[in-house]
Amino acid sequence: MLFDATTKDTFLNIFEGAPERSLKAGDMLVHAGAEAESVYNIVEGTLMVTRIGNDGRRQVMSFLFPDNFIGLTTDRYFFAVQAVTDARVVSRPRAVLESRLEEDAEAGKAFLNMVYRVLENSMDLVYSIGQRTAVERVAVFLLYLRNRQKVVLNVDDDAPVLSRINLPMSRQDIADFLGLKKETVSRSFTQLDERGHISRPDNSHAVIDDLAGLRKLAGIQDFSSPLRPGQSR
Amino acid sequence: MLFDATTKDTFLNIFEGAPERSLKAGDMLVHAGAEAESVYNIVEGTLMVTRIGNDGRRQVMSFLFPDNFIGLTTDRYFFAVQAVTDARVVSRPRAVLESRLEEDAEAGKAFLNMVYRVLENSMDLVYSIGQRTAVERVAVFLLYLRNRQKVVLNVDDDAPVLSRINLPMSRQDIADFLGLKKETVSRSFTQLDERGHISRPDNSHAVIDDLAGLRKLAGIQDFSSPLRPGQSR
DNA sequence: CGAGGTTTTGAGGCGAGTCAAGGCGTGTGG
């Protein structure tokens, strides 16, 4: 597949001086089924990985942010990657990545670690969609965005900036990510607001007023903690 | 995380002559949160990867079959691995795997390809749980088991053996895998039966009578085909 | 043959989906 990194990994130096490409919101960077000739790294903006069924049902697999890597697949892309906001990416031929990973064992290790993190994210999503209620899923989603922002800004977990959550994607996008309908996402935001967990200055922002409460709802100690879900039955 | 391979990959030769361990149905091979000292390969039997929330909700992430690899994580296991049936696995210290991947670029490539396949499987599951109805999920599940069996037996897709599906796991396990309740899984089997897609000689077997119909229900041409879901909207 | 567990089936409830209307924000053209 294609997907996201999260930290500055050693292998990312293949993108130094790489050609840049600008995308408008809505533009497709990668089409499902296309040959995976290039790999990308995000410089600015938000993108999303989507998979669309024969009958039109769409699942958003992941949202991607600056410094996230795109290109986790063997020879063909199985999923599409689309710009959510205007964005800039840098690209390199896949072969450049591959020879880098072959030559430098350290880079190979870092790359593998990134793939593991992507796999973790995917499993987090499986757990969310499979086990949590609508409100819980939206709560987890906000914590997920908060954590991404924390990584992008490279700040402490208690940094005040993190309480203001940017929501560049539409309600429909969120719904397709969480396995809900857009109306349900909207109602869930309203509920979190009414319960005092969040407030909503405008449609593309949410402010976390009660982090502990959100985390409790999500059944999570800390989104980036090693034992996220806990292990007792 | 930890997880599964699917074919005989070059890196698997680290398990040649490795010590074997026997498991009884229900035994835990790996505990969530434990240090990942060893990696495993399945010789015989069925296992499953699970994640359990604080409140007891359980998500089965994957079922594992012979020649599937267990050990996709950095330093700690985030998930548990449990035997579904009596099983035998071989194990090696993680360090052995790591040095193998470092020394042999070919093995590293094969390993990475396996991780990609695992990631694909995980995304397939996200799509199923997020977008499909109960009956569709069970239909896809049967095709998924059929495909696994095809790989294990190394036979053609139209091999008659494949029509008889072995279901070593309980209805509860299936439910926790598909994000449903066990009663719903049961009702979905009944529906597939009534519609003439399958028959059920006993509780641990299903026979596919109408492969084309199942595939249509699942919205899939072929489970192992490159463009599984299709790409039009 | 009986006990315990699992699966199936049934009846009823509830959470999320559907369909539809209204509100709000944004951007464009007058």
Added chain:
DNA sequence: CCACACGCCTTGACTCGCCTCAAAACCTCG
């Protein structure tokens, strides 16, 4: 700069699919 139009978001009323709770059927194993 305002007015309007359009798209997106929210809210409401109603529906439906899956869940819950419960009982009966079945299977397994002593």
